[in-house]
Amino acid sequence: MSKVHITDTILRDAHQSLIATRMRTEDMLPICERLDRVGYWSLEVWGGATYDACLRFLKEDPWERLRKLREALPNTRLQMLLRGQNLLGYRHYSDDVVRAFVERSAENGIDVFRIFDAMNDIRNLQVSIESVKKAGKHAQGTICYTISPAHSIKGFLEQAKQLQDMGCDSIAIKDMAGLLIPSVSGDLFNKITSTLSIPVHLHSHDTAGMSTMNHLAAIQNGCRHIDTAISTFSCGSSHAPTETMVAALHGTNNDSELDLSLLQEIGFYFKEIRKKYHQFESDMTGLDTRVQVNQVPGGMISNLSSQLQEQGNLDKMNDVLAEIPRVREDLGYPPLVTPTSQIVGTQAVLNVVTGERYKTITNEVKLYMQGRYGSAPGKVNPDVQRKAIGNESVIDVRPADLLKNEMGRLRSEIGELAKSEEDVLSYAMFPEIGREFLEQRENGELVPETLEPPSSGDDKPHAAPVEFNVTMHGETYHIKMTGTGHKGQNQRPFFVTVDGVPEELLIETLDEVIIGADGSESNASTHRGSKRPRASKPGHVTTSMPGTIVDVLVEIGSEVKAGDTVLVTEAMKMETEVQAPISGTISAVHVNKGDSVNPDEALIEIE
16 A cells, blocks of 8 residues: 545645635634544645735735644644745845744744745755754755756756755645646656655646646656645646545555545535635636646736736737747746746736837846846846846856845834734735735724625626716716726725726725815825826836836936936836936926826826
8 A cells, every 4th residue: 555645735725726815714714623634644724825915915914824724723734835035925035034934934833844946946945944944844845847948857856856965855846837747747756756765746736637647647656745626626727626636546555545525525615615705716717728838827827817907908918928938938948936927927918018028127037137036947038138137247146145134124124013023024025015914903904805795696706897888968988997906995996998098097985085174075095096197298207007106216306317217116016117218307206105007197207
């Protein structure tokens, strides 16, 4: 008997893949008693995008979630996904931040740390692995599987041996895009399991419908640990169904020995829970064999779909999917996994929506081209590199070697808002979102995003109309919703076209309207989004896509030269510097830090 052990992703990757990581802790806890009785090797419950989503959308403390799950699952290993030196953010952190984060994660309940680097640069895993071992926990070194001229089974095998030599307790093959096919899965696991002395796990998304076959091929070639998802949150850009794999292995030498009836009970629970989050379902999370051609992970496709829809550019989806492989080649074939998937995806969107490749380059692409994320797997495009960083030198050391310790500065910056080391780490991961969360908690203003009412009896969500005619004062206007911006505390911008002309509407809740002594109505908002002039002159500074102002670097009266950076914006979790289109004097500034902005608006005026 050679038992196959199962890690279920239902509390992390499954809902991250299918409903944008929106499952709330309140919907996890009631089923934990039964999950704890299953006998999983582990449950993946934390890391990845869950930390960001808790702070940004759910207004939950991710550390409190972890502590509650630890208490509710006393008999099961809890597992997290850690992005090596990136931790759970989108940049490299100093070594003292990495050590502090791992130590607190272990103390709060994590048993197994699945550690990966988006570039497969083993140097970026070193400190995380050492910290996990110091905490007495299970360090799982991870290799991101992908296909390109720069990748091969021989290369993956060499990386696996390096990870074993670094002290990892196990190895995971992370097929995040669902690119594996059964023949390659069998060959890879035959070689890797016969070479290593530690267990090897397979994590394979079902985007192209092959994960069950990949698992069976791997098992036949020595794999004894697989990742699955409870059936009602499985398949598509998620994982192979747990129940299916348990049934397939039952009665064989690789029987998982899990109770299929109990798993089915759990499946029915999550079937009802999923209905609660119907507004986050995407048409892009089902079976999609295009991944075998464009190599874009299903989760990345669903994120791009929602982001393009928010910007009113969903009609450009096919152009973006065609551009992604070209950008990936320019960047030396990085595996498409967080954060490189966002780096490549956002640049591809910019290339398409601006109508000119690399007319606008994100800060993250510039850092990538400098080697600040690690060593690219293949040769980067020298012309794109020159356009991104000019004549700046490219680093060849481990990127974190150039970073000074940060914890002291972070504690000082966040000050009394942080009540614990965990709060400091939340601020470290996401400074703007983390600070906002801590401020709202301090003021008793934590309010999660609104969930739409349950769907009707046919189980299909009924969306509001997005295209309609409006008649006012005898005139009829054709209105089409093209997207929505980020929801603020009491307002949200809606992007529409009125008879084909792009407009932005700023919708505010009625309870925020202030009634003056004379009976007039006003609001604390300055309505900047609805009052900015339309960009119409050479000196008008605009942005390429809807986003948020991260920083304003000039003021009225400042002298600037064409090409000087005047604004920093954030869209799709990536920052972009906005340059002055002409030389001159700043005559007007129509934005402040934190404002939502839309293309074709004059954000700054230069004369």
